Amino acid sequence: MLSYPTVRTSLIFLAIALVGLLFADIAITANNPWRDLGNFFLGILTPNFFSSEGLLTALLRTVAFAFVGVTVGGICGFLLALIYRFLPVRIFCAFIRAIHELFWALIFLQFFGFHPLTGVLAIAIPYSGIFAKVYSEILEEADPEPGRLLPPGTGTIAAFLYTKIPDCWAQLRTYTAYRLECGLRSSAILGFVGLPTLGFYLETSFSQGMYSDAGAMLILFYVLIATIPLWVRPKLLPIYVLGAPFFLGDGLPIVWGNVERFFTEDIIPSPIRDGEGLAGLMPWLEELFANEALPGIWNTIVLTQIALVATGILALLSFPLISNHFGGPIRRTAGHVFLVIARSTPEYILAYILLQLWGPSMLPGAVALALHNGAIIGHLIGRQTNTITLRSDAVTGFKRYTWELVPRVYRSFLAFLFYRWEIIMRETAILGILGIYTLGFYVDSAIQHIQFDRAMVLILITALLNIGVDALGRFIRRKLALQTMPTC
Amino acid sequence: MAGFDLSGLTASFGGERVIGPLTLNVKEGDQVALVGKSGAGKSTLIRLIHQRVDRESSLVPQDLGLVNALPVFHNVFMGQLDKHATWYNTVTLVRPFKQDRKQVLELLDALRMSEKLWIPTASLSGGQRQRVAIARALYRNAPVLLADEPISALDGPMAHLVMQLLTDRFNTSVIAMHDVNMAMKYCNRIVGIQDGQIALDEPADQLVASDIMSLY
Numbered sequence: 001m002l003s004y005p006t007v008r009t010s011l012i013f014l015a016i017a018l019v020g021l022l023f024a025d026i027a028i029t030a031n032n033p034w035r036d037l038g039n040f041f042l043g044i045l046t047p048n049f050f051s052s053e054g055l056l057t058a059l060l061r062t063v064a065f066a067f068v069g070v071t072v073g074g075i076c077g078f079l080l081a082l083i084y085r086f087l088p089v090r091i092f093c094a095f096i097r098a099i100h101e102l103f104w105a106l107i108f109l110q111f112f113g114f115h116p117l118t119g120v121l122a123i124a125i126p127y128s129g130i131f132a133k134v135y136s137e138i139l140e141e142a143d144p145e146p147g148r149l150l151p152p153g154t155g156t157i158a159a160f161l162y163t164k165i166p167d168c169w170a171q172l173r174t175y176t177a178y179r180l181e182c183g184l185r186s187s188a189i190l191g192f193v194g195l196p197t198l199g200f201y202l203e204t205s206f207s208q209g210m211y212s213d214a215g216a217m218l219i220l221f222y223v224l225i226a227t228i229p230l231w232v233r234p235k236l237l238p239i240y241v242l243g244a245p246f247f248l249g250d251g252l253p254i255v256w257g258n259v260e261r262f263f264t265e266d267i268i269p270s271p272i273r274d275g276e277g278l279a280g281l282m283p284w285l286e287e288l289f290a291n292e293a294l295p296g297i298w299n300t301i302v303l304t305q306i307a308l309v310a311t312g313i314l315a316l317l318s319f320p321l322i323s324n325h326f327g328g329p330i331r332r333t334a335g336h337v338f339l340v341i342a343r344s345t346p347e348y349i350l351a352y353i354l355l356q357l358w359g360p361s362m363l364p365g366a367v368a369l370a371l372h373n374g375a376i377i378g379h380l381i382g383r384q385t386n387t388i389t390l391r392s393d394a395v396t397g398f399k400r401y402t403w404e405l406v407p408r409v410y411r412s413f414l415a416f417l418f419y420r421w422e423i424i425m426r427e428t429a430i431l432g433i434l435g436i437y438t439l440g441f442y443v444d445s446a447i448q449h450i451q452f453d454r455a456m457v458l459i460l461i462t463a464l465l466n467i468g469v470d471a472l473g474r475f476i477r478r479k480l481a482l483q484t485m486p487t488c
Numbered sequence: 489m490a491g492f493d494l495s496g497l498t499a500s501f502g503g504e505r506v507i508g509p510l511t512l513n514v515k516e517g518d519q520v521a522l523v524g525k526s527g528a529g530k531s532t533l534i535r536l537i538h539q540r541v542d543r544e545s546s547l548v549p550q551d552l553g554l555v556n557a558l559p560v561f562h563n564v565f566m567g568q569l570d571k572h573a574t575w576y577n578t579v580t581l582v583r584p585f586k587q588d589r590k591q592v593l594e595l596l597d598a599l600r601m602s603e604k605l606w607i608p609t610a611s612l613s614g615g616q617r618q619r620v621a622i623a624r625a626l627y628r629n630a631p632v633l634l635a636d637e638p639i640s641a642l643d644g645p646m647a648h649l650v651m652q653l654l655t656d657r658f659n660t661s662v663i664a665m666h667d668v669n670m671a672m673k674y675c676n677r678i679v680g681i682q683d684g685q686i687a688l689d690e691p692a693d694q695l696v697a698s699d700i701m702s703l704y
Contacts, residue, residue: 146566149553151628152542153570158577162566166557 005480006414010312017309020302025437026366029359036357043211044218051213058191058201059220060247065116065190065197066183067244069123073183074176076124077131084136097129098466100430101186102348103440103459105193106447111262113255116248119195123186127179134175142167181228185346188221192348192433196249202349206356214353218345225344266452273453288454292446293461296432296439300465303362303438304425307369311424312417314374315381316406322382325390325400339382342375347427352434360435368431369424377416381409415482422470429462439465491515491660492632494540499532499684507532507684514632514662519655521671521692522664524681525704530664533681534636537662541632546625546658548635552617556610560601563609563620564592567628595623598653600646614641622650626657633661639670668700 001007030036049055083089105122112118147163165172191199198217205213232240265273271280320326321335347368354364385405394404432440439462446455477483491514498508507529514520522530531550538547546567554563562581565588569577580588589605596602599619604612609620618641625633633654639647647667651674654661665671671678672692680688680703687703 145551146553146555149547149549150566151568151570155569155574155577157574158569158572161578161581162558162562162569163555166555166562169557 006410009476009480010414013305013312014309017305020305024302024306024362024366026363027359027361028363029361030357033358039209040211040214040353040357043213044215046212047216047219048210048212049216049220051210051216054201054204055213055217055220057249058196058198058217059224061195061249062184062187062191062197062221063224063240064244064247064249065119065123065195066180066187067240068120068248069187070127070176070180070183071241071244072120072124073127074131074179076128078135080128080132081135081139084132089132093129093132094467094470095129095463097126097133098426098463098470099126099459100426100440100462101126102189102193102430102433103443103462105190105195106433106443106455107459109193110266110447110452111254111259113252113258114194115251115254117254118251119187119190119197120248122190123183127183127186131176131179135172138168138171138175139164177228177232180232181225184225184228185344189346189348192352196251199349203352206353218349222341222344226340262452266450267456269453269457270451285457288457292442292454293439293458295437296429296442296458297461297465299362299436300425300429300432300438300462303365303369303431303436304421304428304469306362307366307373307424307428308417308421310366310370311373311377311420312413314370315377315413315417318374318378319382319385319409320401320405322379323385323405325385325388325405326397335382339375339379342371343379345372347372348430348434351431351436355434355436362436365428365431365434365436365438369427373420373424377413377420380416381413384409384412411480411482414480415477418473418477418482421473422466425469426466429465491518492537492541492544494537497533497536497540499529499536501532505684507536510684510686512537512679512686514660516631516660518660518677519658519675520662520677520679521675522662522679522681523666523668523671523700523703524687526666528681528703529684530681531636534634534662534664538634541634544630545632545634546628546630548621548625548633548638550636550640552621554609554617554620557608559606559608560596560604560612560620560623561589561592561606564595564623564627567624567626592623592627595626598626599623599650615643615646618642619646619650622654626653629657631660633658633663635661635663637664637666639665639667668697671700672697 002011080089080093084093101122104125105118108118108121112121142164146167147159150159150163188198191197191201192203194200198221202214202217205211205217269281269284271277271284274280318335318339322332322339324332350368350371351365354368358364385408388405388408390400390404394400429439432438432442433444435441439458443455443458443462446452446458493511493513495511496508497510497512499506512533522533524530534549538545555566561584565580565584572580576585579585593602593605596605599622601616601619604616609617612620618638622635622638625635635654638654639650642650647670651670654663655674661675663671663675672695676692678688678690678692678695678700679686680700682688682703688700690699
């Protein structure tokens with residue numbers, strides 16, 4: 001077994017996570033966590049859809065922000081994809097997608113305030129970077145032969161429209177629809193920083209202990225995501241896209257003085273702003289690194305590694321739930337429902353709920369990340385096992401799981417896991433806003449103390465960390481010869 | 489100018505020379521059949537000629553070069569993409585103009601597949617796909633036809649129909665084919681390729697099938 005590079009890699013990552021557990025702050029600090037959890041589930045079972053009209057407005061805003069953000073991101077991403085072969089463009093895209101939507105929202109809040117533009121840009125900017133990358137990959141895979149055989153002298157645009165686009169159309173459409181679903185999740189969590197979407201409603205209900213209201217919101221959110229194929233129709237799409245900007249709400253007007261001040265004063269490192277020059281910059285940076293950046297990086301890495309391995313374990317445990325190779329239709333339906341709920345809930349919302357119930361530590365974060373990501377990978381792997389045909393005398397039960405299925409899907413399982421490594425790290429950093437001591441915590445407190453210069457440096461560090469993990473993940477996937485399709 | 493003089497034609501694959509150096513002069517009115525066993529270099533020669541002749545040719549490549557997701561109409565229309573402005577091509581992609589529709593439909597009618605006008609080429613059979621590529625070459629209407637095994641996937645009557653159409657529409661052509669009888673019937677000049685060289689070059693009416701068989 002140890003001679004397989006995939007097994008060795010898995011064991012190394014398992015060992016890192018176990019060592020990480022020794023250092024991690026894992027605890028349940030709430031006084032009565034199980035009663036709170038019980039109350040919460042009771043709330044989901046007794047949802048209250050009619051407590052206020054705020055719920056419907058929040059739902060409408062969530063959809064509107066998602067549509068406008070994803071549309072703008074999709075258009076910009078497509079244009080960037082056309083020039084993606086240039087290195088500066090690739091670096092630029094890697095950078096903007098390495099910064100989480102919530103960080104972008106926090107930045108824009110400082111100078112646009114609660115204007116709809118903040119929410120739109122917070123989604124559109126990172127999505128442009130992601131779209132650019134994936135679109136360019138899809139376009140690159142198009143069959144080059146029809147393009148070569150066009151009449152000489154055919155214009156570039158006509159050649160592109162006739163040979164590339166039709167060949168990629170189905171894939172472009174599938175991916176964009178998938179991103180729209182991600183956009184709905186992103187839009188929902190923007191509420192946690194104060195935009196008028198579902199997250200805001202959830203936070204309000206939770207802080208007042210109105211679990212039935214929170215339950216109603218969650219149920220509506222699942223229904224919204226699960227019925228996407230029903231209400232997002234190609235014929236209706238233009239109506240949504242053109243109509244969405246009118247439902248973003250008014251927010252507060254932009255104060256342009258704030259915008260100017262943000263760029264000319266706020267984000268300039270304070271020693272330079274105070275005229276201490278470069279001499280003052282080094283001690284400032286040293287202090288920032290020692291007290292905030294390094295602890296933030298350390299905690300982010302520890303939680304990421306624990307969550308990564310927990311995600312893997314959960315995915316391996318959960319894929320049999322929807323696999324045709326085990327059990328009957330009832331268990332499979334239940335399995336599907338569980339996986340749909342776990343993967344439709346944004347990890348940020350899961351973490352928020354668990355944190356409210358169990359009190360602050362790394363535990364809610366790790367569980368939330370593992371649940372969400374594990375359910376996504378478990379779903380993909382489970383679906384993959386359904387395409388495997390076993391010989392009729394194949395062993396059954398646990399033996400079938402260990403001898404027939406896991407060996408067959410293990411490589412693609414690892415591919416998905418390493419693909420999501422960077423995503424897990426991006427989320428880990430952002431969970432800091434909820435009070436776990438990852439990088440997001442230090443960013444958030446710098447912003448609360450109106451030290452935007454520090455916040456910007458910390459966000460920059462977070463982005464670089466993500467780019468690094470992304471590169472490492474790609475390196476490992478290449479080393480192990482693993483291939484994947486993109487998932488968000 | 490429909491004829492062409494090409495000299496010094498060579499091609500190498502993996503460091504090994506597969507064609508030439510050879511010289512080929514084709515005069516206007518020459519309907520050349522390239523014959524020879526598979527691997528002799530017929531396809532390579534067609535590609536070389538296409539590179540040299542460039543704009544002046546209608547091409548039917550062996551792998552057809554169709555865009556599978558587009559309907560038959562657009563795949564045929566692509567033969568004249570260079571003749572229209574970008575806006576015209578773009579509008580056509582969404583909503584074809586009437587005169588183009590009529591022209592393409594006439595061609596498809598001649599090829600006995602007018603009912604497939606709006607069917608994506610991905611869902612056509614091999615023979616139908618081949619006829620779409622032929623329709624594109626006809627639609628392009630260049631002075632020279634360069635075709636690589638244009639009837640390989642067609643059944644007997646359809647193969648004759650297509651060859652007749654190609655000979656009628658193109659005064660000058662170079663067609664690679666492995667069916668000796670078809671070559672003798674529809675072409676007026678036979679060029680035999682062996683080991684990357686011209687081993688035979690005679691008017692068709694001065695040859696009998698057995699002369700050609702020595703190449704195989």
